[in-house]
Amino acid sequence: MTGKEGPLKTEIKKIKAKIGVSGAPKLETASFEFRDVEFIYGVGVEGLTPFEVMIANLSKGDDIQFSVKPENVPETFGRLAGRLEPLNFISLSDIHFRVLIADILSVSDRDIVKAMAAGAACGEGCCGAH
DSSP, X not given: OEETTEEOOOOOEEEEEEEEEEOOSSGGGOOOEEEEEEEEETOOTTSSOHHHHHHTTOXXXXXXXXXXXXXXXXXXXXXXXXXXXXXXXXXXXXXXXXXXXXXXXXXXXHHHHHHHHHHHHOOTTOOOOO
């Protein structure tokens, strides 16, 4: 796999981000409601999510904007989708996101094991609270 700027970075790390969500008709005119999200990147049982692939080569201070159809939010964000609730944009054609990378930290072996165990314990309809 390759990312926007070379080979896709796949090392496990802790990401602190602000994820902005908007239901505006167009991404260009979107005003975002931000939520602080912290997660361990790269430990999903399904591999990297499409969201993780999008942020793979970003650094602290970087940001990206993108749009997702409401029905694709769970697939795009994987285990993080539940943290974006409550979103009630089902009637919209697209949900717009802006992600600001606040920090990228090394992660302890214990935190990796906890994140992997929590993800493996979940199935369809996961709460996303881990």
